[in-house]
Amino acid sequence: MAEFLPLFFVMAMGLSLLLYVILDGFDLGIGILLPLANDVEKDIMVASIGPFWDANETWLVLGVGVLLIAFPQAHGIVLTALYLPVTVMLFGLILRGVAFDFRVKAGDHRKALWNGAFFVGSLAAAMAQGWMLGAYITGLESTPTSTGFAALIALALPALYVMLGGAWLLIKTEGALFNKAVNWCRRALLPMGFALILVSIATPLVNSDIAARWFTLPNAIGLAPIPVTCLLVYGGIGWLLQRVDVLEAGYGWLLFTALIVICLMAAIGLAYSIYPYIIIGRMTLWEAAAATSSLWFIFWGVAVTLPLIAAYTVFVYRIFAGKATALSYD
């Protein structure tokens, strides 16, 4: 029975990080897009994520938390190896997080400064996360291949976030800003595809065992739905972005849904590649796992609270459903 606990927790961690990428992904994407909007639009863009960003960011804390709780042996190794990008990400998240408040509370003369901090923080966090993803899926080695992938994914991952941010704006805005968002998404489409390809080829390229798993029959056929789905959805996004009439007819949410499917497929693909390791080629889930008594203690906590968290998260999103309006404390 205890054998299943590490598996349960790695799935919890994967789910948290996937939710983080999707949810804070659109927050960060909107931050990256901020300089392209005029002053009124900037306020609406920030308002469209204002009630959510804090809870969205908490999924990252839970993801890292689960790594720490369930796999303490890996937690130290991963975070020590990623010390610099983690630091850059933290600086970025700090700047972005405080800019939400400072841009409207430090006085109008400071607003431009904090809008700038919002953008720089979002971009830095997105790029650092790309670097960390690249370094992690190439085995946390300091080889030129690993560093190269880390750098390329750092450059490409923000495109996925921009796409998520743009898609969120299609749901939450209308008029001129809506049209701008469509254009932003069109421009992010190719870089996003590039990012997806990079993430897909990195693991098999640096590790021949993983390559064998993907590219030998019959596995290749069984796994085909993952890349095929991605390709189809990607094509669908390309088509959708040319059909502004469809998007304007109230189907803006289709793009966001399509992106969720792509993120989910990418996550499943990565999970398949990396399993049963937690640090590729070095440490398995079971080697890194915490003591069974500790895992049981937190298992019940997760089992009870996670559905509750999901329920009230949906509740909050529903309260703030509809097109975004400037936020008011009154």
Add this chain to the structure above:
Amino acid sequence: MAFDPFVLARIQFAANISFHILFPTITIGLAWVLLFFRCRYTLTGDRAWEDAYSFWVKIFALTFALGVVSGITMSFQFGTNWPGFMQRAGNIAGPLLGYEVLTAFFLEASFLGIMLFGKRRVSNRLHLIATFLVALGTTISAFWILALNSWMQTPAGYSLENGQFFAQSWIEIIFNPSFPYRFAHVLLASFLTAAFLVAGVSAWRARAGIQGAAVGKSLKTGVLLAAVAIPLQILAGDFHGLNTLEHQPAKIAAMEGVWHTEKGAAFTLFGWPDEERRETRFAVKIPYAASLILTHELDGEVQGLNEFPNEHPPVAPVFWSFRVMLAMGGLMLLVSWWGAWSYWRGRQPGAGLLLALSLMTFSGWVATLAGWYVTEIGRQPWIVSGLLATADVVADHATATLGGTLFGYVGLYLFLLVSYVQALRYLATRPAHSGPAPQPGYSGGAAEGVA
């Protein structure tokens, strides 16, 4: 002491935790004050309470955001700076931190959105519930993190195998010997910090000539909350000290600057603890006072630092921080009771009291930081008292890496701290508004609405 990676890792972590604690110590108390404002409005219908809420919720949101982002930094630095701690004590620390995320972080972060921006979208009842859940979340968060911190001070409910900790009893781990005292002490500290911030900023407003019933109500709430909390805090501090004497006598010896075990020990008011000479130079003492405070007997025995060769904390920082905390507590008592006396006599606070309250605005920060330095530096050289040395769990980053990032963190934190105080001043000096709220809409609220 050279600036080796160990020292740098400690300075970096201390810088982070010092910066971080400034904000939760406000929000834990302030959240309950905000709930009080909302409840008063709901019960009395007096618009001034709602105005007080509207003003303070903006400061709450700003403070909360600073707490969140610096807290995320902390959660990563456990791993980046002290990987050995997680490898050895992860079985204990992990679940406690996990429960903090699961039961507190999501709760407060999710309902904060409704609390801040949902007043027009939900019923008054649901808004009150959301405000309550945010306040509850901040307090639950304090519960878990203090359970872990207290366990590191007074470990219980564990077994040790091959240098690794294993949980034996979670009840004993959570409710370890120092936990109830530390939890009470920190919660009261938070209420005091929030009370003096509320009273202080309201005093700024009154001194700047900003009229309005909301300013007066905030001021009175802050003063009276402080006046009630400070005697309780002194009592809680005394109990906490007795508990520390029982479980961590070396920390007490450092706080008191007592080198040789003695009966009827004097309390050193001021002095210069000299570790080379192993004596406190230029000491000004009150005879028997240390024994009286610590043992509640005139000739009670107080163990000296020499009983703990090479295993006691650095004396001077603990000794001095303790005195700063006590001095702040004394000032808090003086000023808040002065204010309470003034209200009791039916007078509005005069110019002198307003000035004193203005000066005391951030007194909670000073006292809280000093208190944390006492307890955290006082735990050294251990990360888990008596069982795991801090030096054994540090990451082996290059000095340049740690030094560079430390420089970056300190620069960023100073910038944010200055920005925070400036934003408080900016918000405080704008006229109080009353009457109909601005309509939400694309055109309106551009200047202040979004947060």
